[in-house]
Structures are given as structure tokens and as C-alpha cells.
Amino acid sequence: NRKYLLSQRPDGTPNRETFELVEEDVPEPGAGEALVRTLYLSVDPYMRGRMRDAESYAEPWDVGDPLQAAVVGEVVESNGAGFEVGQLVAGNLEWADYATASGSALQPVNPDHAPISTALGVLGMPGRTAYFGTREVAEPKAGDTFVVSGAAGAVGSVAGQIAKQSGARVVGFAGSDEKVEFLEDECGFDVGINYKDTDDYGAALDSAAPDGVDVYFDNVGGEITDAVFSKLNVDARVAVCGQIALYNEESVPMGPRKLGKLIESRAQVQGFLVSDFSPRFEQATRQLAKWVSTGELAYRETVTEGLENAPDAFLGLFEGENIGKQLVKVGER
Numbered sequence: 001n002r003k004y005l006l007s008q009r010p011d012g013t014p015n016r017e018t019f020e021l022v023e024e025d026v027p028e029p030g031a032g033e034a035l036v037r038t039l040y041l042s043v044d045p046y047m048r049g050r051m052r053d054a055e056s057y058a059e060p061w062d063v064g065d066p067l068q069a070a071v072v073g074e075v076v077e078s079n080g081a082g083f084e085v086g087q088l089v090a091g092n093l094e095w096a097d098y099a100t101a102s103g104s105a106l107q108p109v110n111p112d113h114a115p116i117s118t119a120l121g122v123l124g125m126p127g128r129t130a131y132f133g134t135r136e137v138a139e140p141k142a143g144d145t146f147v148v149s150g151a152a153g154a155v156g157s158v159a160g161q162i163a164k165q166s167g168a169r170v171v172g173f174a175g176s177d178e179k180v181e182f183l184e185d186e187c188g189f190d191v192g193i194n195y196k197d198t199d200d201y202g203a204a205l206d207s208a209a210p211d212g213v214d215v216y217f218d219n220v221g222g223e224i225t226d227a228v229f230s231k232l233n234v235d236a237r238v239a240v241c242g243q244i245a246l247y248n249e250e251s252v253p254m255g256p257r258k259l260g261k262l263i264e265s266r267a268q269v270q271g272f273l274v275s276d277f278s279p280r281f282e283q284a285t286r287q288l289a290k291w292v293s294t295g296e297l298a299y300r301e302t303v304t305e306g307l308e309n310a311p312d313a314f315l316g317l318f319e320g321e322n323i324g325k326q327l328v329k330v331g332e333r
């Protein structure tokens with residue numbers, strides 16, 4: 001059984017040295033546990049926070065700890081876990097070919113509803129983040145201009161589409177022309193801005209959002225967020241979901257730097273965690289699955305093959321190598 005450990009804490013941007021692949025015997029499930037064979041593994045930006053020795057909402061990993069991720073896999077052994085052998089499940093498991101978990105920490109995955117990989121993306125944690133973050137925190141209304149950063153990623157692409165349903169004009173920041181095409185042609189965004197193609201984000205916003213910004217769904221922070229804050233309208237709302245542009249900074253520059261704009265705009269800024277909404281996860285997943293099945297909600301996945309390449313898939317998040325949800329395919333069904 002191959003599994004990844006945190007080999008050392010990254011100083012700034014993580015690299016291959018951050019990860020160590022070790023081999024061990026396939027673990028035995030203890031009482032109430034299942035042995036799960038990994039099919040898909042999710043790499044997520046928040047994992048960067050777990051590599052740091054600092055208090056956060058997700059517990060830090062120690063050096064030498066196995067890395068963990070949301071996984072979809074197949075139960076290959078059950079020791080009273082409440083699952084049948086062969087059943088598909090999702091849970092927070094190790095970055096490994098096989099891992100054990102308590103039955104109570106696993107959720108069934110129904111392969112008849114949608115491809116099983118979607119349990120980690122559009123129908124999983126990122127989809128739910130977009131769902132609650134847009135509808136209950138950002139709250140776009142008809143006629144609003146809604147701007148989302150990290151727009152072509154797992155959360156951003158879904159957030160923009162949900163905002164579009166409410167009748168808003170939707171503008172997304174993303175890091176390539178291919179991503180802009182995905183936003184405009186498949187996700188129904190009004191305008192995508194390739195921020196890597198301009199050094200004047202303010203000017204790009206003036207043309208994409210000529211009436212200013214009523215709602216901002218922030219996935220990235222940094223200079224894109226500075227530019228958007230400068231364009232906030234009166235009574236604007238900002239949902240702070242993520243700050244990926246800052247996750248690899250060892251010392252974050254002081255900020256936010258555009259708070260003066262909040263005085264004039266009387267804007268409200270609200271951070272949130274998807275776990276705040278956990279009692280209603282099932283409702284969100286049902287709704288997202290319905291939109292996917294009717295074709296109302298487009299989604300993409302970028303799939304890296306092989307557990308051995310999971311570190312590259314993770315590192316690629318910070319280079320913008322993914323469109324939609326970044327996954328690692330570890331095993332065949």
C-alpha cells in the first residue's frame with residue numbers, strides 16, 4: 001500500500017520535497033471500520049493551511065503524518081462498519097491506495113445519480129461551498145453585478161452559475177483564455193477576465209462591470225480583491241470564501257488595503273465556512289444534482305492519473321493548472 005506523508009513543512013510555496021511516498025502493508029480494519037480502496041482523491045487549496053504549524057479551522061498536520069483528503073472509494077473489507085463489500089463511499093481518508101475508516105465517517109455514494117467523481121466536486125464540498133456561499137452569504141439579486149475570483153475553479157465556476165440563476169450580471173476572473181472560454185461558453189458568465197493578460201485589473205473591471213460591483217465572491221484575495229473593492233457600489237456585499245493568492249506567503253502583506261471604500265459604499269464583508277451549513281448539506285447536494293442532471297449546471301473536472309502524481313496535482317492548484325475540480329484518479333472501478 002502506497003501512501004503520502006508530510007515530509008517537511010513548506011517554506012513559502014510547497015514543492016515535491018514537501019511530500020514523501022512510503023510503502024506499507026495494507027491496513028486491517030478495526031472493529032466498526034471499513035477498508036476502502038481509493039478510486040478518486042481530491043486535492044484542495046485548504047490543505048496548504050494544514051501544512052503550516054499554526055492554529056486554523058483545519059487542524060495542522062505534523063511532519064511525518066499521513067496526508068488526508070476527501071476520497072471516493074470502494075469498500076473491500078468491512079468489520080462491522082455498516083457497509084457491504086463493493087459499496088462505493090466517500091470520506092476523509094489518507095492519500096493512499098487503501099485506507100481504513102470508521103463506518104460512521106463514511107457516506108454512501110450512489111453511482112446511478114452522476115459520475116462518482118462528482119461527489120468530490122460539483123456534488124461535494126466545493127459545490128456546497130458555492131451553493132451556500134452564493135445563495136446565503138453573497139445573495140445576488142436580479143440586476144446586480146456579481147464578480148467572482150478564481151472563477152474557473154471548482155467553487156468559482158459553480159458560484160457564478162448560481163448567481164446567474166438569480167438574474168445577476170456575472171463577471172469572473174480566471175487565469176487563461178481557455179478558462180475565459182469555459183466561463184462564457186459553458187457556464188453562461190457574461191464576461192470572463194483573463195487576469196494574466198492584463199496588469200490593470202481596474203480597467204478590465206471598468207469594461208466588464210461598467211455599473212460597478214454589487215456582489216463580490218472572493219476566492220483569491222490579493223490584488224484582484226484590491227481592484228474589486230475599489231469598484232464596490234453602495235450597499236455592496238462581499239463573501240470571503242478563500243484567499244488562495246496569499247496561502248503560500250510566509251508573511252502576508254498588511255491589508256486589506258481598500259477598506260476606505262467600505263465607508264463610502266457601506267458594503268458588508270462576510271467570511272464563511274462551508275461547514276457552517278452542514279445540517280443542510282443533503283438538501284444542497286440534492287439541488288445541485290438536479291441542476292446537473294437537467295443540464296442547468298455545467299461543471300468540469302481536471303483528472304490527474306496516479307497516486308504518485310497527487311503532489312503535482314496539488315501544486316498545480318497554485319499555478320492554475322486546473323479547470324473546474326482538480327482530482328487524482330488512483331484506482332479503476
Ligand code: NDP
Nearest residue numbers: 045153154155174175219220241242243244245273274320
Ligand atoms: P480551485 O478549483 O478554484 O483551484 C484554485 C484556483 O485558484 C486555481 O485554478 C487558480 O486559477 C486560482 N489561483 C491560484 N493562485 C492564484 C493567485 N495567486 N491569484 C489568483 N488566482 C489564483 O479551488 P477551489 O474551488 O477548491 O477553492 C477556491 C477557493 O475557495 C480557495 O481559496 C479555497 O481555499 C476556498 N474554499 C473555501 C471554503 C470555505 O468553506 N470557505 C471551502 C472550499 C474552498 P487561475 O488560473 O484563475 O489563477
